[in-house]
Amino acid sequence: MKSSEFSESSAVGSKGGAAAPVRSRCSPVLTPLAYFLGQRLVVPAYFGPITITGQQRVPTRGPVILAPTHRARWDSILLPFATGRHVTGRDLRFMVTADEVKGLQGWFIRRLGGFAVNVRRPTIASLRYGIELLLEGEMLVIYPEGGIRREDQVHGLKPGLARLAAQAEAAKAGLGLQVLPVDIFYGEVFPSWRCPVQIHIGEPLLVEDYLQGQDAPEVLKAGAQQLTKDLQARLEAMVADRQAIAAADSSLPAQP
Numbered sequence: 001m002k003s004s005e006f007s008e009s010s011a012v013g014s015k016g017g018a019a020a021p022v023r024s025r026c027s028p029v030l031t032p033l034a035y036f037l038g039q040r041l042v043v044p045a046y047f048g049p050i051t052i053t054g055q056q057r058v059p060t061r062g063p064v065i066l067a068p069t070h071r072a073r074w075d076s077i078l079l080p081f082a083t084g085r086h087v088t089g090r091d092l093r094f095m096v097t098a099d100e101v102k103g104l105q106g107w108f109i110r111r112l113g114g115f116a117v118n119v120r121r122p123t124i125a126s127l128r129y130g131i132e133l134l135l136e137g138e139m140l141v142i143y144p145e146g147g148i149r150r151e152d153q154v155h156g157l158k159p160g161l162a163r164l165a166a167q168a169e170a171a172k173a174g175l176g177l178q179v180l181p182v183d184i185f186y187g188e189v190f191p192s193w194r195c196p197v198q199i200h201i202g203e204p205l206l207v208e209d210y211l212q213g214q215d216a217p218e219v220l221k222a223g224a225q226q227l228t229k230d231l232q233a234r235l236e237a238m239v240a241d242r243q244a245i246a247a248a249d250s251s252l253p254a255q256p
Contacts, residue, residue, distance in 0.1 A: 024111075026093075031111075049196050052200075064140070065165055071185070097147065135168060161228070165224070177207040
């Protein structure tokens with residue numbers, strides 16, 4: 001990973017002016033420290049039992065989009081705990097909302113691999129930067145529901161993830177981009193101290209399967225639409241399976 005320098009992407013705005021460059025990096029100092037503190041101190045000390053399933057599905061190399069449900073700000077700490085450098089040897093890159101990269105918090109986020117996107121009006125620069133990261137073989141986190149949703153159900157997915165995935169796959173033959181659905185569930189709506197957590201990583205969706213080896217605009221559009229539908233269905237099935245297991249467990253008689 002090129003962590004010593006900022007990566008940049010810029011674009012020309014619709015009115016002819018240059019858009020602000022999108023920048024982020026994984027600091028060679030802050031990133032290892034953040035992962036160590038999260039893995040060894042913050043997450044184990046704050047949460048109760050953490051159940052993680054499907055870790056074997058996270059590849060140790062090649063481009064990946066993690067597509068998790070978004071239930072709390074803790075998600076962005078738990079995802080590296082479940083899939084980051086201590087598990088796969090990889091540092092995660094995050095596409096986050098513009099509000100999250102302001103002030104001191106934004107300074108840290110940009111140096112821990114995060115970059116901003118306006119979910120209502122994404123700029124060409126931010127989308128291009130996301131594609132560049134995938135072409136470099138990075139693991140990128142995009143929350144497909146957009147903002148945080150407290151209800152234990154999958155809300156309608158935004159189309160941006162699938163569009164970005166389709167464009168990245170079309171930009172490089174044989175890229176092999178995978179989209180991994182991730183269900184994150186907390187034992188409380190607002191996670192408090194010793195709250196239990198379940199993280200399930202589902203079967204990957206292979207983006208190349210949706211493009212049929214073509215890069216025509218109509219193929220990319222149709223493929224992205226189908227990918228969004230399939231990702232929504234996959235996440236909904238994962239949530240439903242977890243809820244069914246929990247309901248079955250609660251109906252069992254207590255152990256003597």
